[in-house]
Amino acid sequence: MTEQDRPDPRQSGNRYDATSAAERRDDQSGTTREQAMAGAIGAGNPQDVGQSTFAATTDSLQHTMGKDRPESGSYTFPAFDSHHPPEKDLIDDCVHCGFCLPTCPTYVLFGEEMDSPRGRIYLMNKGLTEEPMNDTMVRHWDLCLGCMACVTACPSGVQYDKLIEATRAQVERRYERRADDKAFREMIFQLFPYRSRLRLAAGPLRLYQRFGIGDKLKKAGVMSRLPARMRAMEALMPKLQKEEKIPEHTSPTGERRRRVGVLTGCVQQVFFSQVNSATVRVLAAEGCEVVAPKSQGCCGALSTHAGREEESLNFARKTIDTFERENLDNVIVNAAGCGSTMKEYAYLLRDDPEYAERAKRFSAKVKDVSEFLQEIGTVAERHPLPVAAAYHDACHLAHQQGVRQQPRKTLKQIPGMEVKEITEAEVCCGSAGIYNMVEPEPAAELGERKAKNVLKTGAQMIVTSNPGCMLQIQASLKKMGREIPMAHPAEVLDASIRGEPVETLLDGRGLQG
């Protein structure tokens, strides 16, 4: 790929612009000098990056460095083949300065080089010519959450997102996972992207039993991590609520300003359909004609982030097909991970002659709901909601899409609403797509860390823009015996526009699970 073809983060509007960082927080504690320092790595405040003196517990370390991580013995040399290996010139952008370390969740937990962005890049570089694809290399790439905090932090503009995605696709093709690991992952990918299957399987025990996984996997291996993984999955699953049906077509209130599509998604629609209906109502109230095609499916985010290349491209093509027909001004997404992937379609489908151009046009239309609302400006009246809410940055919204101010602004436009900032805002909560299911130990520690920081804000509720984060934070709080109501910014805005009392956001809004 030539320099010209490569989307440049410096040009692309999707990316985080470090200039805005210092303006981001209202509660700028710390001295100017410290803020300047934090600014150098893209954080608004030193409080936003890894703070604590807390290293991972032995249990978690055992699964990374220690002996408890099962291995398959798979070996291929060199690590990468010629089909989209992590690009050498992207790797060379890294000058090994280490500025990524304090925002990397695994470095914060483990304090070792292989589980840091620059360490992983170093291993990629070695994998190009000198080292094999084997258990050791793969474990450190697997342990990456893909939160992209390092992309924000990197002063040299290293495109780690592209590097790790390329690496993961190679891992999935060239590395033979252990039977139990493979089966567990397969189960996830046969389940989550499909609404109908997810609905059926949503009760965790039903899921466990239905697929007979327990038995199958007992046969598979001795040192299986299955029990921990299943426990993590069960803990995450909320109880199914009555699913709110999303109309395929919704007319705007008042004059039509835009015609937009809405991605209702897979996990979002099954577990959080109320977020989708709120999104549609808000968009309609702001003068949008809303189309939610019935035929839409998964956008492919989970598969993309896990390196399942073919699967993810198929999901991408289908999504483009579905929305293209509708002649839309914009495609609105309310899940951070989905939005970031859909903005990436242009890159993912760059080799596909039939789709490359279409994907480019499609990606340009994709907006996160808060991003879109701030762009078109508000017309609907906001009614007061006197509540203090902690806003949690979803990694794929903040780091990957650079959307930080917009959701905060959206909330602050509501009279009476107070937005609290969470310490270590840059550090991932541990949800990270399928991460909390496949790497339950570090994910649980990050979740607990995030939950503690959320509690410290003293906020009455948590607002965040990603279903995965909601499940993760709620599960972590529950483990600590706490419960805090959670909502998506669209739900909060919906309540405000409809003039609902604040209690509707607070009462019984912990995710029942």
Place this chain on the structure above:
Amino acid sequence: MERGQLIRAMESILGTEGVVHEREQLRSYECDGLMNYRVIPDLVVLPETAEHVQRIVRTCYEEGIPFVARGSGTGLSGGALPVESGVLIVLSRMRKILEVDIPNQRIVVEPGVINIWVSQEVAGEGYYYAPDPASQIVSSIGGNLAENSGGVHCLKYGFTTNHVMGAEVVLADGSIVHIGGGKAPDAPGYELLGALVGSEGTLGIATKITLRLLRKPEAVRTLLAAFEDTEAAGDAVSAIIGGGIVPAAIEMMDALCIEAVETAVHPGFPEAEAILIVELDGPEAEAEDQFQRTIEACEEANASEIRIAEDDAERALFWKGRKAAFAAMGRISNDYYVQDSVVPRTELGAVLKRINQLGEEYGMRVANVFHAGDGNLHPLVLYDNDNPGEAEKAEKLAGDIVLTCLEHGGSLTGEHGIGEDKKKYMPKMFTDDDMATMQLLRCAFDPHNLCNPGKIFPTPRLCGERPGPFRMHPVQKAGLAENF
């Protein structure tokens, strides 16, 4: 001891999760912030307590295995470069703040604690930790101590050495000693602390460090001045300091540097051949008076533009641009080679001119960002490692720059340390006797040359001929001499 045995011995101290021994993993430790030198260590260990460090070092001592300490691995002179067949002791898991003692203006931390954590810990009380290297958000206090780190504010507040009050150190034989004072500000006897700070890990491994805390200044004033050439900016620096003002910081960046940071963090710097960032702090009246005089000095030196930071946000923006400078180089060049020479302030203009000439002669770009107040230059030689021969050429140019600085009465390093990178220049600055005297001290601490061997001095002598496992000196073997 066989490698397998050593691994088991270390695992018995640290558990399996504290020992890195697989080849691929070890590769990620083969260099620190300076990528020009790479050595794969035999083993990496990650201790969590001082006792761990002691037991690791004692094992190494008994087996004659050399070891190197490493913090966050951001050093720019290869100070934490591993030695072959040696153990790399990584202190990044020792990150506890042990004691905060505001009435005595001190704080006790473990070596893996990140520089900025210290200031954050005491910010609420109105205190801070003064040394602020550009890497302060990631570099560790242990590493700062080893390299005697400076930072943009060291012109007024001094280097790490002025802020370390005491340390608990594991010596090369595994004994634990306490160097420097306790709660009282002064300690009798030899000032060993001065020797320890900046010893680049050759005298021992600090496991507990007591730092001095300072009260935050009442007022801070910052300005940014643009100039049409670096010499004019240099004149302004001389005029400011010659006028009896000691600013908290005076930083200079040249056009290439400005371009890099503009791309990276968009601080909105003016287009100019050079910019100065000057910061004054202290009591309100004093800072204000000196600030006005600084503005006058810049105007007299024909500054094309002067911007005054109106508020904290603007001040933060100035500094953001400055602090991202090194790391932002990746935006305009694949690789860079950074130097850290110091020249007398009065020679700044002449040296900068010569550096430009050298760049032209070599046909290579040299970016300059530096602590102008104390003449600490950071010329960055830009090159592309993929072009054969360019790395060597860059190194040679960097070497010529160093020699130029020495010719003007300068020094090899201001704050990055000698490490692996600059040891070959030591004889240019010191006589054999000078260096032998330094080595006497080193040998007193580390007679078997196990503690970060091969760094600082071009040719180890007296206490061992070369890095690597301990071998007896031929003279000793012959029974003619004993180790120090």
